[in-house]
Amino acid sequence: MYVRVPITDSERQALITAPVPNRSPLQPAAFVPLPLGSVRPLGWLLRQCRIQADGLTGHLETAWPDLGPDNMWLGGKTEGWERGPYYLDGLVPLAHVLVDRVLLARAQRWVDSILTMQDADGWIGPIQAPGRAPYDQWPVFIVLKALTQHHEATGDERVIPFMTRFFGYLHQTLDERPLRDWGQHRWADAVLSLHWLYNRTGDEWLLDVAGKLALQGYDWRMHFEDFRHTGKTPRDGCVLHTHVVNNAMAVKTCGVWWRQSGDTGDRQAVYRTIEMLDRYHGQATGIFTGDEHYAGLDPTQGTELCAVVEYMFSLEELIGIMGDAAFSDRLERIAYNALPGTFTADMWAHQYDQQANQALCTVAPRHWTNNNDDSNIFGLEPNFGCCTANYHQGWPKFVSSLWMATPDGGLAATAYGPCEVNARIGGVPVKISADTQYPFDPVVRFTVDCAEPAEFPLVLRKPAWADEAVAVVLSARSPEERIVRLDAPWTPIRRTWEAGDEVAVALPMAVREERRYRNAIALHRGPLVFSLRIGEERRLIAGEAKPAPAERSPDWEIMPTTPWNYALCPSHGYRLQQRPAGDQPFDPSEPPVIIRAKARRVPEWGLVDNSAGPTPESPVASDAPLDDIELIPYGCANLRITEFPTCEEPS
Ligand SMILES: [Zn+2]
Missing domain, CATH: 1.25.40 (Serine Threonine Protein Phosphatase 5, Tetratricopeptide repeat)
Structure with missing residues (x-):
């Protein structure tokens, strides 16, 4: 049987069905997911999805006999x-x-x-x-x-x-x-x-x-209520409930089940799950370690790519089920850092395990709980092929989750990024495009297009990090409705929208310091995490660098060519440099944002087990000269230091 696939805009618009709400006795959804195809990427996010399609995803059936x-x-x-x-x-x-x-x-x-x-x-x-x-x-x-x-x-x-x-x-x-x-x-x-x-x-x-x-x-609620896995899993303790991907999938379990049970304890269990994973295994990018079982807080432990995309999927479901803006914040943090950070910029090669402090990507033994020596190289199927098959959902499901329907007939911008959403509101086709360089830039400009005026709430999110967030209705019909302060996690703008109406949202992005394991600091700006820019030398160890069809795709080792053992000196402040995202938004050679900072080398901080050694406890005394360093988005950095010791400041 032939199933017609819509191609033109009008065909797609005709097919876009109304989102389907939960039927009783299921609990009503906070936001109703829009049917696939309603949201499409624009700008740099379109380029990113295109890179994925032109990279390994679009060649997998010829490049990988398994498929x-x-x-x-x-x-x-x-x-x-x-x-x-x-x-x-x-x-x-x-x-x-x-x-x-x-x-x-x-x-x-x-x-x-x-x-x-x-x-x-x-x-x-x-x-x-x-x-x-x-x-x-x-x-x-x-x-x-x-x-x-x-x-x-x-x-x-x-x-x-x-x-x-x-x-x-x-x-x-x-x-x-x-x-x-x-x-x-x-x-x-x-x-x-x-x-x-x-x-x-x-x-x-x-x-x-x-x-x-x-x-x-498996009873995940009980697992996290009585959480016993507070450190790195011993090799003989690796079982299915300590497995990193099972845990990333389990982030949603109690929320999904709450829809049917209606038990508030199940809802609470979602928060407990995330809290336990953060407290004992959390990383700066919002993920947790597992290489491939719970691996503790050290930033040189790995996180498997399957766990990254599954944690994203869990959050996308939870946003709809529970509507907590904190899930959207975390979704952006993982999608804009941990996801691109574990691929080469051309998406022809990926890692099995990524590290927040990743000084060297080579085939060599590392202190993983049970993964193989090739787990942090960038390649076709490092360690095991599950990630090679499973990573494809990451970007497109994120795109689909940028907007959801509200129960009162409106649209909510559940995550920010350049895209357009098509929906029918009260029978009227409505398109809203989001023109932005977000997350590299703090301004998102929405433009409404509709055949006839449509009254509905446009719901905007205030990320927890955005103080003084504000929306400006550029097409306001009165001065009172022009400025809307985003004080709550979700703010609806209720009005009759007409074609050409515009709303600009400004989400101020101050550089934030976060204290982490061993008193180290990680730097954030908006949803982005920043990492030391390290010069890299790539060594092709298998396949072709730019494979022709049916040729083996590349496996790369990556070695540092510049120092990485820096302690950050926060008292010298940070300077920001920004430019539009390039053809490959996460290319380490042209990052859209650079933070310039001061730091001192820490000579005794060297490689241990082929990874950066244990982060020196801060503050660190160093006689080394004050150097200028550059930090780039985590997602751009193939080699990186993300959790920095800090310099002892002169008293
Ligand atoms: Zn995997």
């Missing part, structure tokens, strides 16, 4: 577990936010193949992938996430009956084949799809299936 035509999800004989579904879960949103014909056709081929792979009993896909147990529910949970997005963007009528039959299968079989290992720790991902389906069909037995999954699934 080639012999994949079991395409009817072949290899892989057949999570890699195909992971890739599809990122390919579908990337294809639709870019409206890229090649990627749309590619996603369609996977979807069409999967939609033919349903057994009479409802089971989806291979019964047993090589090296895996039979009837493993986990990869199917990812397939369902990809299909819900595909349905939102295309209206494909096959999806709802297909999903219904699979959940019918689970309903029948969960007692005899209960959740196991990965699926047991990631059960909330299946509940997301169950609730999505319930909201559309109203089949109450779907909630019974969700209830069964919650009973069989």
Whole structure:
């Protein structure tokens, strides 16, 4: 069956359906996610998504045999577990936010193949992938996430009956084949799809299936209430509930379950989860360490890329469910730092583990809990190929989550970045574009376009770091409505909007110092984290630097060519330099923002275990001369120091 994919603006506009609110007895959503395709990137964010499509994502099926035509999800004989579904879960949103014909056709081929792979009993896909147990529910949970997005963007009528039959299968079989290992720790991902389906069909037995999954699934609420993993995991203590990706996915679990349980304790548990991860394993970029199990607060421990994109996805869901602006702040902090920071600027190569203090990226033993020697090089599949399959969801789902619908018929700018949103408000098509260099610049300029005047609230967020944030309604019809102070986390501007109306939002971005592990300092400005700019020498250790189609993509080691062992001298202040984001927004050679600061070398701070040694306890005495240093966005820096010891200041 051929499913038509809309290409022109008017076709897409016609297809954009109303967001679907939660159906009783599910708790109402704070914000209702917009269907995939409603939000599209502009400006530097469009370039970034294009870089992803032109980099490894757009070449993965030829560059990586795992996702080639012999994949079991395409009817072949290899892989057949999570890699195909992971890739599809990122390919579908990337294809639709870019409206890229090649990627749309590619996603369609996977979807069409999967939609033919349903057994009479409802089971989806291979019964047993090589090296895996039979009837493993986990990869199917990812397939369902990809299909819900595909349905939102295309209206494909096959999806709802297909999903219904699979959940019918689970309903029948969960007692005899209960959740196991990965699926047991990631059960909330299946509940997301169950609730999505319930909201559309109203089949109450779907909630019974969700209830069964919650009973069989790992109890993350109890895990964090009685949190015992307060340091680095010993090698013999690595189990599924200390696993970094399971934890990043679990950030959303209690919130997702709260929708059905209505138990305020589940809501509270979301805050407890984030608090425990921050307190014992947190990093300056808002992520936590896991290489690949809980690894403590030291900034040379690693965080797996899968955990970065899954933490983002957890936050995107939580923003809709609970509407806390702090989740939006953290989403931006991870998306604008930890995500780009673990790729080369051209997105042809990624790391498995990133470090906040990353002085050297080589194949060498490091003090990971259990990862391999190649985990921090930039390449095709360092350490293990899960991230190679799973990272594709990062940017496009972030784009899709920049706007959400409000329950009272308005639109909320749930995260800031250059984009446009298309929605129907009271039957009227409305487009709002956000013209901005954010997060590199503090001003976001919104322009409304609508065929006829439309009355609705435009809801603006005040990030917690933005003191004196203000919105100026440039097209105000009276002086009173011109200036809107953003004092609360969310401020609605209620008026009748007309085509050409403009609102400029200014979010003052002072440089902020944050005290961290061993009394070190990390510098923030707006949602950006800053890192020492270190000269780098790349060494190609596999593949081609600029691969032609079907050639092996590059693996890079990166060595420092300039000193990195600096203690920051904050009393000398900071000077800022800004320029528009370049063709590659996260290129270390042309960062959009530079902070100039003063620092002194700390000669005794050297490499230990092929990483920067333990951060010297601050303040640090140093006789070294006062040097000028440059700090650049974390996301631009392949090598970096992010947590700095500080100089002892003269009394
Ligand atoms: Zn991974």
